[in-house]
Amino acid sequence: MAIFFCPETGGFYPGEPYGDAIDKVCVELSQEEYQDLRDSIDQGKEIIVVNGWPKAVDRVTPPEQMIAFERNWRDSEIRNTEWLVTRHRDEQDLQLPPTLTLDQFSGLLAYRQALRDWPQAEVFPDLEFRPVAPASIAEQLQ
Incomplete structure (x- = not known):
């Protein structure tokens, strides 16, 4: 079955163009071309139109979106580790054997500090x- 791409709608259409592509110029893709484009989409790429043909390119995220995304990730990581800090301190206050060793707890605190410092790093927001x-x-977080 032929697959058509409509540059005007950005859509792929099986068989004869239909739906949003009626009365619009479409190009026919081979099954291999179509599958390559689908695979690229699955890998996070986006489809752009070059001379009427679809082309897969790396998605470009605007810097302000990337900064917001990274700040949200950082905030989430801090929230997700809060229970470990609380549990460790509660165990100490109750004079119970702590679940985390002193080295593990120090590593946790250092990680949380690195998260707080992350937005000020020169390489922020590079994943x-x-x-x-x-x-x-x-391991504790999984």
Whole structure:
């Protein structure tokens, strides 16, 4: 079955163009071209139109959106680790053996501080340089 792409609507249409593509210029894609584009979409790419043909390109996120996304991620990470800090301090106050070792708790506090410092880092908001939870803490969070 033929797949058509309509540059005007940005849509893919099986068989003869229909729906939003009626009376619009469409280009026919081979099954391989269509599948390559679908795979690219699944990998997070977006489809743009170049000379009437669809082309997959890396998605460009505006800097202000990326900053907001990273701040939300950071805030979420701090919230998600709060219970570990609270549990550890409660265990200490109750004179119970703590679940976390002193090294693990120090690592947790250092991670949370790195999260708070993350927006001021020169490389912020580059995902590649996000603070990483220590392995012992990451296990607790899963």
